[in-house]
Amino acid sequence: MFLKDVFVNSELKKQFVNLIDSHRLSHALLLLGKSGSHSFALSVALAQYLCCENPHDGDSCGVCNSCRMFENLQHPDLHLIFPNCGTKTVKANECESRKFMNEFRTFVFDHHYHLDYNEWVRRMNSENKQLAINIRDCGYIVSQNSTRAYSNGYKIYIIWKAEQMNNDAANKLLKTLEEPENKTLFLLLAEESDRILPTILSRTQLVKIPQLTEEVIRQHLIEDEQLSDKEAADIAAISEGSYVKARALIQENSELHHFLTLYNILLRSVTNFIKNPNDLARIDYMNVQKNFDGLVKEGREAQKNFLNYLFRLFRNELLLSQKGGALVKATSEEYQVLSEYKDFFTLKNATPLQKACNTAIYHISRNVNSNLVFTDFYFQLRNILSTK
Ligand SMILES: [Zn+2]
Structure with missing residues (x-):
């Protein structure tokens, strides 16, 4: 995902690029955008830019090894965490989001990166089941934090629908969110900030993603x-x-x-x-x-x-x-x-x-x-x- 292809205000994109280029980007951002906005696409594009081996003109190159892996959402330093339901058998300390990664990638590509939560719930076939980001998902993040990045660059965690993180999971994440290893970026995506624990809110920098205009x-x-x-x-x-x-x-x-x-x-x-x-x-x-x-x-x-x-x-x-x-x-x-x-x-x-x-x-x-x-x-x- 190129930054140029993200449908958000170009000023906002420029600000992000400047922050990244001048190494001033906060390590934990909370992107607040309504369902169907382009905040997921923006996160992936920022992550791709950050990991690109040859970024130029304020965007990633699209041809380097890293960019090619991003194209399929398969870069080893990109970690996608999203609400899921523990229907599949998971071992202790196994990340549940990872169990559903193939379904999630297909979902992202099918919707051109514009994600709607209700659609995802339908896709997971769990109308009666609550989806959540659970303690095992956050345990995975904590354990990854101490390992080295694959490419010696950034490790990026995109947590989609952060308001679906249950309390245990949020508490598990707090310390890592506050003091991550060097070169770690947390991008938490949410629609409603008031459903996020204050302890998480206070550890992230809030960025509002405007609704798309009619035009x-x-x-x-x-x-x-x-x-x-x-x-x-x-x-x-x-x-x-x-x-x-x-x-x-x-x-x-x-x-x-x-x-x-x-x-x-x-x-x-x-x-x-x-x-x-x-x-x-x-x-x-x-x-x-x-x-x-x-x-x-x-x-x-x-x-x-x-x-x-x-x-x-x-x-x-x-x-x-x-x-x-x-x-x-x-x-x-x-x-x-x-x-x-x-x-x-x-x-x-x-x-x-x-x-x-x-x-x-x-x-x-x-x-x-x-x-x-x-x-x-x-x-x-x-x-x-x-x-x-
Ligand atoms: Zn590149």
Whole structure:
């Protein structure tokens, strides 16, 4: 991973390079970045730069022995630690992360270094199991600390999702984190600093990795994913600064289109009812019911996705009605539909709408009859949007 290929602010990258070149980089950094940001890529690129035999122009060379090993994430001085579940048999003092290294590398390459924790949990097939960085992982780090680096250069530990480190593990690491051997770099990556033990926090230097801007995401979608200008702009607008989300949205594009059609049918019926409760033909409840039946057949995952989608559009309706278009995060098709119904959304109905969506999602996940949930949701929506 070259520094030039990391999607973070170039000033921030320059600062890091200057610190490394002038040997002033702290030995323990905590990089704080949201899921889907490029903080993992940045850590690998920094490690590669630090170990490169021939760095130039503020980046690694890409051709030396060390860089070639980094390309496959197989440099012996690069240690990747990540949340795992102890399902595989491990001997005492064996690092559990290392047991899952092949899966983790594949995960990194599959997602172009933009890591999302929920994706990893799914990949590990442990929906019901808590993943953690455990005491054996940190024991491994401590034991490595006293060994010599393979290349006589730096030893680098990238600890991804440091907030998943359990207390025993964190305590095991403290002393090494504070007084490592020479030429050791700890890069702890986390999304939320308040879930990290204060003893770890106080031993690291905090660096915030900004969210990706809409513009950066748009450009990469055009260059890397070969999307058209319009598609890229639409997806960038709703990806909330996460490239992981943007890539997932490309896959879901057809689902989004289908959801928007459903939204339109639902809102047209509800708003026609509010405007004229006796005009049954225009309310056309049968059509709404028919579409709900279709959605129910698609399964509970799709139903929850739809409710989450509704919630996002409701939020945008409110933004549009209260603050105008500037803050709205929507595709151009969505924007058109939102404009039709925005006048029904006020600050008064914001909380009840949120509640209705959450309750419906809760019931769907609890296996309540989906037809009943959606019928109830529809009538609630009528009531909520009637009170302005
Ligand atoms: Zn190199």
